[in-house]
Amino acid sequence: MRLRLALVSALLVTGLASHEARAQVSDNVVKIGVLNDQTGLYADLGGPGSVVAAKMAVEDFGGTVLGRPIEVISGDHQNKSDVGAAIAREWFDVGKVDMAIGFDHSAVALAVSALGAEKNRIVIGGAIGSTAFTGKSCTPTAASWIYDSYALTTSLAKAVVAEGRDSWFFLTVDYTFGHSLEADATAAVKAAGGKVLGSVRHPLNTADFSSYLLQAQASGAKVVAFANGGGDMVNATKQANEFGLAKDQSIVSLLVFISDVHSMQLQAAQGLKFVTAFYWDRNEETRVWSKRFFERFNRMPTMPQAAVYSAITHYLGAIVAAGTDEARAVMAKMRERPVNDFYVKGGKLREDGRLVHDMYLAQVKTPAESRGPWDYYKILATIPGDQAFRSLAEGGCPLVR
Known part of the structure; x- marks a missing residue:
């Protein structure tokens, strides 16, 4: 009897240890960086509003994932690819940022995407027109959430x-x-x-x-x-x-x-x-979310701002499904799981990183x-x-x- 209890206890401990090993969050925090034009000619379409949308997504998710806190930071790339790449490099190397999102500038997005592949970090483009992002310059850890040219x-x-x-x-x-x-x-x-x-x-x-x-x-x-x-x-x-x-x-x-x-x-x-890709007054679901955003930002959301919320929510759900924030494991779950929210219905993230949606x-x-x-x-x-x-x-x- 004692031997049997000992075996059961050992199996329970092993199972718990195995679960803990699978459910891993690097640096005990999931850190998301919103990188875009915060003050220039593209600031209205993304800018501070995208940061608001990111924080809404985190709050609605409950503020934690796999028992670890979620943190949102932001940066201004000034519509310069070298500035954007420098910020992203510092984020990935020093700040331990797990995912960078936004950009709203094709040249910056392409530079950060290449860096994300090198550093094994997820990069999600918002208003990115260049088809190269999911074409000849695609990477295993990048996704494009809105449109291309x-x-x-x-x-x-x-x-x-x-x-x-x-x-x-x-x-x-x-x-x-x-x-x-x-x-x-x-x-x-x-x-x-x-x-x-x-x-x-x-x-x-x-x-x-x-x-x-x-x-x-x-x-x-x-x-x-x-x-x-x-x-x-x-x-x-x-x-x-x-x-x-x-x-x-x-x-x-x-x-x-x-x-x-x-x-x-x-x-x-x-x-x-x-x-x-998005209009705030398209249906009841878009109106409900958009009015919540308006209460926070005093403007109706653009499609990049709505997409930031959608992408972060999907990303966090994929972390739960993967049991880790390791980039390639999370991307695999992001591709497996359909995107269904106020922004997209039945969206599918393809192998090339393109989110296909209406x-x-x-x-x-x-x-x-x-x-x-x-x-x-x-x-x-x-x-x-x-x-x-x-x-x-x-x-x-x-x-x-």
Whole structure:
């Protein structure tokens, strides 16, 4: 009898020890770093609001995971890839950050993704336009949670060309994101039977678009497409209206955030068609979460801010499922488990790091159509995820067998 009790006790101890060995959290804390533009032209679309969303996700999860506290820190990369990489390196080496998220800048995201693979840390991109992030530059520990230039441009270009607006001219921000937007939009326009008459590139954070808009006007193109975002898109749109471009040419923005529309106001933004991953007023679930966010931040959430909450919640759930915060084990669980929340339903994280989910073709309301502040979008159509994003085989990710 004593021998049997001793054996049972030994098995219980062994089982507990085995469970403790499996449930491991490095440094006894799960640390998440939100790295983005906190003060510049992209701050409205992510910035401090993404930090608020991250903290909401942690609080809603209960503040701990596997019995260990969860900590959120933030950094400002100033839209410079070297600054972003330096912050991330310090976070990974000294600060023991387990996951970096946000970026909202393709060049910064690509630099941090490579560093994350080297250091075995998870890197989740938010507003990342470059298709290289989940293509030729994909890594085992990186994911892209919102869109890429293919998803933003393909359905939009098809819809606009079908309306008879079949000649295009691009005004493009001159870095990885803008180049990727223009390339994918060009391919989509040509595939739909349209033609591209030319393009011009401008530096990031441009104040005066007059010379670029004059070139667009002189092209005679039916569509002037802005392949930029944030403050650049807002300034370009305002100045295009002042130039009177919209009288003879259609203005199309390849990337629109609700913060942009709020900044421009409906009089300037009305009629813009675009593709988005999220709108706060799409259904009851999005409204409930967004109103909670508004109570904290006094603004309705953009798609990057909503995505930060979604990605962190999914990441923390994967830690529980894996029993560890080790990056590759967690990524495996993130791929296994579907993403189901107010932001995404039935989302699937692919082998190349792309979160595949529905996108939405939207249009900015007229002032007469709007019921008040933040009532800005009409959802025209749902684009299923398998149509919105390029196929796994087309991406060129070396991880895909």
